[in-house]
Amino acid sequence: MTKQTINHRAALIAGVTGGVISGLVKLGWENILPPRTPERDQTNPPQQLLQQMGVPARLTHATYTYSGQQLPGVSYVMHFGFSTTFAVAYSLWARKHPKAKAGSSAAFGLGIWGLYHHAILPALGTIPRAKDQPIEEHVSEGIGHVLWMWTADWVSDAVYRRLTK
Template structure:
């Protein structure tokens, strides 16, 4: 078996593609099992984090209208930025160290969820401590992060393979 040479450009493009599509999957999942109550989502974690660093609420809560609905534009920019950043990191890492995947990108997704929703965001005061978050939030976010990374991995794998396939 001939080992393919690592193609950094293809890994980044594959990660961006995987990050965008998996970000859509995560948004869809959150419509099925919303992670937060409507009250806790009035200012969602991305909006809260931006406000903590000084971005005014008038900007963090800015919306755009599509099909007669007000949608949180800034939250979507943060959501897809996060999704794409971590999907690109995974795409590069997993291709350089395929044995480290351990057979599943689910562990990476759970690791990102734990790092952010259980450690970093609570430490910053952006969200409550993990023990104070409702179980419904843990279920939605945990499963959502697994689905997010499975999708990012599958899509980025297909894109990378297509871009690096010998012609």
């Protein structure tokens, strides 16, 4: 058995690319099946988390205008930061541990969803406890996290192969 050499630079670039594109997929998915009611989304989880850390609402709710619509710029920075961070971590980890890719990364996506949406964020008081969240939120977030990591895996794998061939 030969030890596989990992090109860390290529894995990092692949992970960033996969993270950005999969972040777009997750945003698109949430437009089809929104995870939260409009009332609960007035201050979305990224905004709430930042406010819990002391960032004022005037910053967490800062928007930019595109095509006549107000868009939540700070929320997008948090969204893509989260997506890219975990896609890079997965890209590096899965290259070192190829068996981690079992299930086309669906298990990793579900694990991140469970860890954050059922444990960490409720424990911090950022979102309600899992049992107090509506079923629609679980369906949207669960499927959304699978689609997010499938996309991150597929894109980062394709980019890594192109960079290293």
